[in-house]
Amino acid sequence: MTERSSARKRGPYAQGRQSRELVLDTALAVIGRQGFGATSLKDIAEEVGMTQAGLLHHFQTKENLLTEVLRRRDVVNQQMDAPHEAHYPRAVYIAHESMKVPGLLHLYVNLEAAASDPKHPSHRYFLERDAAVHANVARDIEARQGEGRFDPRIDPQVFARILIALFDGLQAEIAIDPRIDLPGTLEALWDMFASPAESAGTDGAESQGATTTSAAANEVR
Structure with missing residues (x-):
């Protein structure tokens, strides 16, 4: 396998990971701003610039997305200077x-x-x-x-x-x-x-x- 073909295979994965992280960061911001009860998948998708189907492509279900939002929040908390x-x-x-x-x-x-x-x-x-x-x-x-x-x-x-x-x-x-x-x-x-x-x-x-x-x-x- 050449270096170029290996890079091609890593490309979509890297892009997918970037998109996933963007969704999580955006969801953190939207829920923090609007509140949990007032935030829908549509709100998050629109903020990211995706369709709801595109959003669920990365997380499969709303529950999975919300779980990963909390996991992302844990990472932020661990970086806190205490x-x-x-x-x-x-x-x-x-x-x-x-x-x-x-x-x-x-x-x-x-x-x-x-x-x-x-x-x-x-x-x-x-x-x-x-x-x-x-x-x-x-x-x-x-x-x-x-x-x-x-x-x-x-x-x-x-x-x-x-x-x-x-x-x-x-x-x-x-x-x-x-x-x-x-x-x-x-x-x-x-x-x-x-x-x-x-x-x-x-x-x-x-x-x-x-x-x-x-x-x-x-x-x-």
Whole structure:
């Protein structure tokens, strides 16, 4: 096989992959802008410049497309800058971002509920995602415990499960009442078990700032 013929064979695949990624990025944007309930396949297809048939050529079904949209969102979240040295875990930073895009939050909640059926196309995605997120959170807690930054009496596996359950449960509540503070609630739970030294450092910085502000105010007086 010549190099030219090999390139020809790769061409359509590369183009198909590009089109697929364009659809996913566009779907993320449209759902984020219009909301999950108000977005149809037709809306996404028109935004991309495809027919609905062309859209389904890449994903076969609407459920597959929506599952891949969430997978794409996971990739974006993984690229988020949440260093290990940060006081809160990555989940809290993701919660802050989720609150900014309620359309995607509604998509997640609706698809997760449907995926409770083992035959649903999204079932495997949620199983695998849950296992990966649980492992990442547990590893983060273990690392912090080793550095004296998290209560050593806590079982990382159990706490990771509690944190994820709280995250998912609150997302379902927010779909009904958007006034609920998802990141604030996660932060409150985390602060209960963050090491006293780390919490004191955070509080100390705030206290020092308040003292400085008070002193400056007294000087003005």
